[in-house]
Each structure stands twice: as C-alpha cells, then as structure tokens.
Amino acid sequence: MTGVAIVGAAECDLGRTGRSILELQTQAVTRALADAGLxxxxxxxxxxxxxxxxxATQLADYLGxxxxxxxxxFAGGAVFPMYVARAAQAITAGQCSTVVISYANDQRSAxxxxxTGIVEEGTPEAAFEAPYRPLYPIxxxxxxxxxxxxxxGLDRAGLAIVAVAARERAQRNPVAWTYGKGPLTxxxxxxxxxxxxxxxxxxxxxxxxxxxxxxxxxxxxxxDLRRPPVEVLGYGEAITHTGMATxxxxxxxxxxxxGRRAFARAGMRPADIDVVQLYDxxxxxxxxxxxxxxxxxxxxxxxxxxxxxTGGGGLAYCHPGQLGVLLLVEAVRQLRGECGDRQVPGARTxxxxxxxxxxxxxxxxxxEADR
Amino acid sequence: MMLQHCxxxxxxQFYPRPICTACGGNTHDVAASxxxxxDSFTIVHRAEEPYTLARVRLTEGPIVLTHLIDTPDPRCxxxxxxxxGSEPPVFxxxxxx
Numbered sequence: 001m002t003g004v005a006i007v008g009a010a011e012c013d014l015g016r017t018g019r020s021i022l023e024l025q026t027q028a029v030t031r032a033l034a035d036a037g038l039x040x041x042x043x044x045x046x047x048x049x050x051x052x053x054x055x056a057t058q059l060a061d062y063l064g065x066x067x068x069x070x071x072x073x074f075a076g077g078a079v080f081p082m083y084v085a086r087a088a089q090a091i092t093a094g095q096c097s098t099v100v101i102s103y104a105n106d107q108r109s110a111x112x113x114x115x116t117g118i119v120e121e122g123t124p125e126a127a128f129e130a131p132y133r134p135l136y137p138i139x140x141x142x143x144x145x146x147x148x149x150x151x152x153g154l155d156r157a158g159l160a161i162v163a164v165a166a167r168e169r170a171q172r173n174p175v176a177w178t179y180g181k182g183p184l185t186x187x188x189x190x191x192x193x194x195x196x197x198x199x200x201x202x203x204x205x206x207x208x209x210x211x212x213x214x215x216x217x218x219x220x221x222x223x224d225l226r227r228p229p230v231e232v233l234g235y236g237e238a239i240t241h242t243g244m245a246t247x248x249x250x251x252x253x254x255x256x257x258x259g260r261r262a263f264a265r266a267g268m269r270p271a272d273i274d275v276v277q278l279y280d281x282x283x284x285x286x287x288x289x290x291x292x293x294x295x296x297x298x299x300x301x302x303x304x305x306x307x308x309x310t311g312g313g314g315l316a317y318c319h320p321g322q323l324g325v326l327l328l329v330e331a332v333r334q335l336r337g338e339c340g341d342r343q344v345p346g347a348r349t350x351x352x353x354x355x356x357x358x359x360x361x362x363x364x365x366x367x368e369a370d371r
Numbered sequence: 372m373m374l375q376h377c378x379x380x381x382x383x384q385f386y387p388r389p390i391c392t393a394c395g396g397n398t399h400d401v402a403a404s405x406x407x408x409x410d411s412f413t414i415v416h417r418a419e420e421p422y423t424l425a426r427v428r429l430t431e432g433p434i435v436l437t438h439l440i441d442t443p444d445p446r447c448x449x450x451x452x453x454x455x456g457s458e459p460p461v462f463x464x465x466x467x468x
Contacts (some may be wrong), residue, residue, distance in 0.1 A: 114402055133415065133418070135415060143412065143426055144411070147447055196413045197414040250410065306424040
C-alpha cells in the first residue's frame with residue numbers, strides 16, 4: 001500500500017480529432033479534474049511528455065499552473081505507470097498533494113507517424129543498426145514474434161487470435177476506433193498487407209489521435225472526494241535495452257522483473273488480480289506480456305484466462321503513440337464498476353503494465369478499489 | 372567484422388565501448404570468426420525490395436543485427452556465416468562447405 005489513490009480519470013477526444021496536442025491535453029486534464037470534483041487551482045504536481053523538450057513545463061504554462069513538482073521522464077509507453085510511482089512517492093513525501101498525469105497526441109490528424117522511427121545521430125544504433133534499415137519499432141517485435149512462434153511450434157494464425165479478440169472487446173466500447181465495425185476474422189488478419197514477417201498490418205496497433213489524464217492524491221483526502229478511490233498498492237520497473245541486438249533472450253522481457261517488483265511491493269500474486277491492462281502494441285505483446293507477468297506459463301499466453309484489455313486496447317480502441325495513460329483510465333473505470341457491457345463483474349484489483357520502445361522499458365502498477 | 376575481447380574476464384563484446392561492460396576491464400579488438408546462428412529474423416516487406424533482417428548470435432557470444440542474403444527460407448537457430456568483404460557485414464546460410 002502506498003496511501004495514494006487515483007481520484008479522477010478521463011479521455012480526451014479520440015480517433016481523428018483535428019485538434020492540436022495541447023488542445024487535447026487541456027480536454028484530458030480538465031475532464032479528469034471534473035471527474036474528481038477538483039479544479040485546476042488544486043493541481044500542484046504535473047507529469048506528462050510528448051509535447052516539447054520541456055513537456056511538463058510547457059503544459060503548466062498552457063494551463064496557467066506553477067506546480068511544486070513535475071516529471072517529464074521519457075521512456076516510451078512505459079512511462080505512465082512510472083509517473084504513478086513517482087507521483088505516489090512525491091505525495092507521500094509531502095512535496096505536492098494533487099498530481100495530474102496526462103498525455104495526448106494528434107498523430108492521425110497530423111499524419112505524423114513514420115514507420116521507420118527516429119534514428120538519433122551519434123548513438124550506437126545509428127552506427128551499427130540503421131545501415132540494416134530495421135523498421136522501428138515493428139521489426140523488433142517481428143523478430144520476437146518469429147522466435148516465439150519457432151520456440152512453441154505455432155504459426156501466424158495463433159497470434160491473429162489476439163487481434164480478433166481485441167476487435168471483439170472493442171465492440172463493447174462505444175469510443176473505440178473500431179466500435180461498430182463488427183468482428184474481425186483470423187483470415188482477415190492473415191490476409192492484411194505484410195509489413196515485417198510474421199507481423200502484418202492487423203498485427204499492429206492503431207494510429208489514432210487521443211489521450212487521457214488521471215488525478216492522484218492521498219488516500220485520506222481521496223475518501224472525501226466524489227468518486228470511489230482507487231488505491232495504488234504497488235509498482236515496479238525494469239529498463240533493459242535500446243538496441244535491437246542487446247537482449248540475450250527475446251522471450252525474456254523486462255516485464256518479468258517489473259511485474260515481480262510490483263507484486264512484491266503490493267504483497268500480492270497474479271492470482272489476486274481481477275483485470276489486466278497490458279500494452280498491446282502488437283499482437284505478440286499480449287501473450288508474451290501475460291506470461292512474463294505470471295498470468296500464464298511460458299508458451300501458454302494465448303490461452304490465458306485473466307480478463308485483459310477490456311476496452312479493446314491499442315489494437316482496436318485507440319493508440320495515440322503511447323498508450324500508457326489510457327491503460328490506467330480503463331483500469332480505474334473497471335475498479336469503479338463503470339464499464340457497462342464490458343465490466344468485469346466485481347473487479348476489485350487491477351494490474352496495468354506499460355512497455356516502451358522495443359520492449360526497452362517496462363513499468364507495472366497494481367491498483368485496488370477502496371470500497 | 373571486429374569484436375572487442377576483454378583482457379581481464381575474456382568476454383567478447385559488440386558494439387565497441389571504452390570498457391568491458393561485464394567487468395569494467397580493458398579490451399582489445401579481434402576479428403570475429405564469422406560463424407554463428409540465427410537467433411531470429413524478419414523479412415521486411417515495406418521496401419522496394421524485401422530484405423531479411425536478422426539477429427545473429429556469433430559463436431563468440433555477442434548478438435549482431437545484420438541482413439541474411441542468399442538464404443531463401445531462413446529459420447531460427449540455423450547456422451550462418453559472414454559474407455567475406457561485405458560492408459556493412461551481412462551473413463548467409465552456412466552449408467558446412
């Protein structure tokens with residue numbers, strides 16, 4: 001237990017919005033504060049990235065805030081569970097009392113997504129990997145998937161089931177990008193344009209605008225606010241590599257250590273978790289992640305039964321470049337029992353796992369409804 | 372293809388760095404034997420001509436990112452050999468010849 005709780009959660013507009021990043025950020029922050037029954041003037045801590053070099057400072061300026069604490073750590077999509085850990089520590093230490101964690105991206109409206117990623121000059125990757133023209137990040141996930149299929153004697157159809165299941169769950173989430181598009185079939189996934197074998201276009205997460213925000217404060221204060229508090233029970237992180245040739249074993253990701261650390265801090269085990277929100281950047285991320293976090297034995301992640309990615313995830317709901325904050329929003333809603341047709345009955349505990357880069361950075365948060 | 376070899380703990384390292392990351396010791400450069408196995412691979416189709424990107428696990432231990440050429444049906448764990456004189460270095464299937 002950390003004694004810190006999430007008291008507000010919201011999405012900004014999703015999909016193709018025609019709005020700028022800072023407009024979407026403003027929506028996310030003000031909606032999450034309204035959900036909590038709080039106001040901008042209550043915010044004294046701010047964590048965000050993806051706006052500019054000075055992201056938290058930039059957003060503070062835009063919203064007229066002068067926070068006592070901020071964080072703009074950049075670790076790809078893993079960073080939002082990391083912000084939760086740092087916010088819990090800052091609140092506990094008395095450095096601030098009310099933290100907003102937010103993120104938004106306009107990548108679909110701005111048509112800004114590049115399949116080749118960004119190669120930063122002067123890095124070892126620029127010298128020793130870029131000459132081989134890997135697609136970043138998909139070629140790395142593709143090599144993980146190839147190794148996974150080889151090791152466990154599976155074929156592409158096995159992974160396609162992950163995309164089919166994500167589409168099916170998104171049909172119960174009215175704000176999902178693929179809501180109302182009906183079911184997806186394994187054959188459709190297999191017939192989609194090949195990008196980097198064995199991953200085709202429908203093995204990849206969406207490219208959409210979107211984002212969201214959550215609000216954290218002390219559990220004691222949370223109990224006086226309008227929403228049922230969701231307590232942060234534990235967290236853990238693991239940082240493993242940036243290069244595509246560093247990891248000695250493609251199938252042993254940092255999620256193993258990140259999850260183990262979070263469970264230890266929470267004093268819990270995988271069997272204690274009612275619902276999982278896991279970063280599904282590509283189909284392979286789901287079985288491998290569920291195995292690493294202890295919800296299935298190695299090679300059996302495709303058959304894991306724990307409810308996960310209930311809103312449709314990055315594959316079928318929304319993927320604004322970094323999914324992490326929206327995983328937290330869905331977890332909070334599940335623990336409050338607000339999810340309607342897609343509600344996991346009686347969910348009291350949730351695990352959120354974010355992944356950044358090419359399985360480079362991992363962060364896990366364990367949450368519990370305070371009812 | 373050059374590797375670093377630690378003068379203290381004898382570990383091989385790629386890519387080059389000022390220290391051995393296993394023990395902090397000094398390294399010297401040695402030519403790779405040029406043999407290894409395919410750890411994994413992916414055929415990149417989003418290109419004018421598809422190419423096979425691979426992680427090759429060198430016999431000395433380090434893994435390198437490279438291309439496989441003249442290897443029409445690549446498999447994980449398949450033996451491969453450095454193509455002499457290739458720059459950047461690429462590998463092809465090792466038929467044991």
